[in-house]
Amino acid sequence: MKLRTLDRFNEIVIQMHDNPDADAVGSGFALYKYFRWKGKDVRLIYGGKFKITKRNILMMIDELDIPVEYVKEFDYKPELLLTVDCQYGEGNVFKFEAENIAMVDHHNTGRSSDAMCEIRSHIVSCSTICFDMLKNEGFDVNGDVNLATALYYGLFMDSNELSEIRHPLDHDMVEELKINRSLISKFKHSNFTLQELETAGIALVRYSYDEKKRLSIIKANPCDPNILGLIGDLVVQVDSIDINIIFNECPGGYKLSIRSCVAEVASNELAEFLTEGIGNGGGHLDKAGGFINKNKFDELYGAQGIESYFFSRVDDYFDSYDIFYADEGLDDYSKFRPHIKLPYTYGYVKTADMFEPGTECRVRTYEGDVYVTAKDDIYLMIEFLQYIFIIEIMNYFVKY
Ligand SMILES: [Mn+2]
CATH class of the missing domain: 3.90.1640.10 (inorganic pyrophosphatase (n-terminal core))
Known part of the structure; x- marks a missing residue:
């Protein structure tokens, strides 16, 4: 658009x-x-x-x-x-x-x-x-x-x-x-008020921990939902914690915030899973948030209590998929349908066509900035599928 x-x-x-x-x-x-x-x-x-x-x-x-x-x-x-x-x-x-x-x-x-x-x-x-x-x-x-x-x-x-x-x-x-x-x-330097600092402090000493899953679950006192995220950011930096769920009560239900620093658990997927049928959740791979409606929760899980709900639901989540690591490959491909790669087009530019040979240029790429010296035999290859990006790259040549 x-x-x-x-x-x-x-x-x-x-x-x-x-x-x-x-x-x-x-x-x-x-x-x-x-x-x-x-x-x-x-x-x-x-x-x-x-x-x-x-x-x-x-x-x-x-x-x-x-x-x-x-x-x-x-x-x-x-x-x-x-x-x-x-x-x-x-x-x-x-x-x-x-x-x-x-x-x-x-x-x-x-x-x-x-x-x-x-x-x-x-x-x-x-x-x-x-x-x-x-x-x-x-x-x-x-x-x-x-x-x-x-x-x-x-x-x-x-x-x-x-x-x-x-x-x-x-x-x-x-x-x-x-x-x-x-x-x-x-x-x-105005990210917390004194009261929010205290809320964070109390939350940090009240965690529950699952050593096997490297998961912590924390119940915080009522606070701005953004503060939950800030506490989560800190907790997931702990060496023995990969996934953190922090929640608190809010009018009408519970607000939750999730952090994950491992590829096996996507925060947004876990947020959706934990709130399925009783609220909503989503976000990014490493950070996500959600809301659980108290009436709906009580109807379905009332007797269980929110904290034990989280622990058992996380168990279900871990049981809901198998993990395959791309670099290890699969033992059995027999049930897979063949996949054919479509022809892929790359574009290229000759550096010497754009700058005097010997000019040092900075190329901004997805992997970071790369420096090259314009020379007759130095070409830049550009993926065609990222067409807009080609034009961007061409604009990015900056005389260094
Ligand atoms: Mn944003």
Whole structure:
């Protein structure tokens, strides 16, 4: 989807997921600015049970002048509802009616991009996607330092302080944005309140542990759902813990947050499994979240208690699949149908056609930046299936 395809709408509501995080706010703000630039009637909203309480998010909204509205219901049907950092119909997105629906997101729910959706699950933050989409429309993201700072903070928070960025576009954004560094530092140091620190402290000493599965389950006191994730991030760094489930009671049920640092357990899949039939869950391979409805839980598992439910359900999850390691291969292929690889096309460019021989160039690739010296016999091979990426790569030649 190109942003300009949405230019035909005039009354636009941009919706962030419930309990918006920095990435949702950064992305939403970028799209808001774009539609304002186009002269549209635009609002930036979120719904759900809770108003934002998390300190750094409130600070971000305040310091960067982001016009976020908390909406319980609409008394009209917007012409276009554009969900950002989330997908319409998912459990973490309060359902508003609208004439038309569009989405920009980086979560993997199986949905792919189309005329009304831009879904890129290989990008670490939705802010990066918005940065790219705005640039493609000729919008100067550095024309507004608040916008640049919001996008940067969105990526910063979704990539574990930039440590998880990999895609060339994420690197580009970090390099290109002209931001207010002292504000980023201020937000960074406002991640917890004293009370939340205490909640985290209590949670950390109250864990249950399954040594065989290298799994810990923690019940925390009521707190902002984003705090659960922060505690989970810390716990999964423990050497003997691979998977962490942290949950707490919230109005109407339980909120949970999952972290996994092993390939065998996908956090988003486990979140779906644990909430199946009684709530909703999803997210990324390493981080996910979910909600369990208390009435539905009591109906089905009431006698069991939530903590023992988690332990037994995790057992079921581990029993629900077999693991094969690609490098070990399979003993028996007899039940498999043959698979034929389709012809694959690569493109190439001759480095000396682009630069004076001897010029050192930086090529930004999925595996990181590579330096090559332009020479008659140095060619760059480019996968055809990633056509857009070819054009990107060609633009990435930077004289070093
Ligand atoms: Mn995000």
